[in-house]
Amino acid sequence: AQSVTQPDIHITVSEGASLELRCNYSYGATPYLFWYVQSPGQGLQLLLKYFSGDTLVQGIKGFEAEFKRSQSSFNLRKPSVHWSDAAEYFCAVVLTGGGNKLTFGTGTQLKVEL
Amino acid sequence: DAGITQSPRHKVTETGTPVTLRCHQTENHRYMYWYRQDPGHGLRLIHYSYGVKDTDKGEVSDGYSVSRSKTEDFLLTLESATSSQTSVYFCAIRGQGLNYGYTFGSGTRLTVV
Numbered sequence: 001a002q003s004v005t006q007p008d009i010h011i012t013v014s015e016g017a018s019l020e021l022r023c024n025y026s027y028g029a030t031p032y033l034f035w036y037v038q039s040p041g042q043g044l045q046l047l048l049k050y051f052s053g054d055t056l057v058q059g060i061k062g063f064e065a066e067f068k069r070s071q072s073s074f075n076l077r078k079p080s081v082h083w084s085d086a087a088e089y090f091c092a093v094v095l096t097g098g099g100n101k102l103t104f105g106t107g108t109q110l111k112v113e114l
Numbered sequence: 115d116a117g118i119t120q121s122p123r124h125k126v127t128e129t130g131t132p133v134t135l136r137c138h139q140t141e142n143h144r145y146m147y148w149y150r151q152d153p154g155h156g157l158r159l160i161h162y163s164y165g166v167k168d169t170d171k172g173e174v175s176d177g178y179s180v181s182r183s184k185t186e187d188f189l190l191t192l193e194s195a196t197s198s199q200t201s202v203y204f205c206a207i208r209g210q211g212l213n214y215g216y217t218f219g220s221g222t223r224l225t226v227v
Contacts, residue, residue, distance in 0.1 A: 009154075034216070043204065044157075044218045051214070090156055092216075100145065100208060101172065102216050104156035 006105035013081050014113045021076040021108050023091030031093040033074040039087045086112045117141040120219035133192040135222050137205030145208040146188040150201040195226045
């Protein structure tokens with residue numbers, strides 16, 4: 001079955017430290033890939049997306065993600081975390097065709113220590 | 115987000131009562147989706163629509179029905195609400211071509227007591 005895995009339920013980092021959130025998918029073909037962020041009580045905001053081409057994608061708020069086909073991964077990174085980055089992060093994938101249904105991972109809750 | 119609104123934002127209802135949530139878009143997008151969000155599960159697809167009167171089931175469709183009588187509105191109905199349907203419900207629309215991507219509404223927090 002097609003699935004998206006975010007292995008880390010919770011991550012705590014110090015402000016100013018680097019961040020990497022992991023995402024793995026199991027699909028036969030390369031899907032479209034997304035990262036969303038959700039602050040408490042809010043909706044989902046798109047950070048970045050990957051369809052094809054350059055495997056390093058730049059997004060908003062200083063985030064970037066790298067697609068690695070050999071590892072079926074699309075990890076999210078930020079060089080220096082700010083306290084305002086504390087939120088829940090969701091990786092999502094869609095296999096084109098059949099309704100283009102966006103499938104989400106279970107999310108990673110990021111806590112930032114001052 | 116601009117172009118998609120959900121109503122109501124909050125609702126408390128009793129077990130066994132019918133409930134309808136509304137998603138309205140002004141983008142004229144063909145595809146619309148309903149998700150529910152629960153702790154530890156992320157967002158799970160309930161139903162989606164690929165055009166007026168064209169809908170299909172997602173992974174957690176039991177107990178839910180949808181309707182789309184016009185492009186701009188996608189309704190989600192809980193025929194007889196149960197406590198397990200207490201959740202936050204999100205609607206999404208999908209652009210096409212150069213505008214491919216998913217935009218989410220602000221969500222509806224539904225509590226079934």
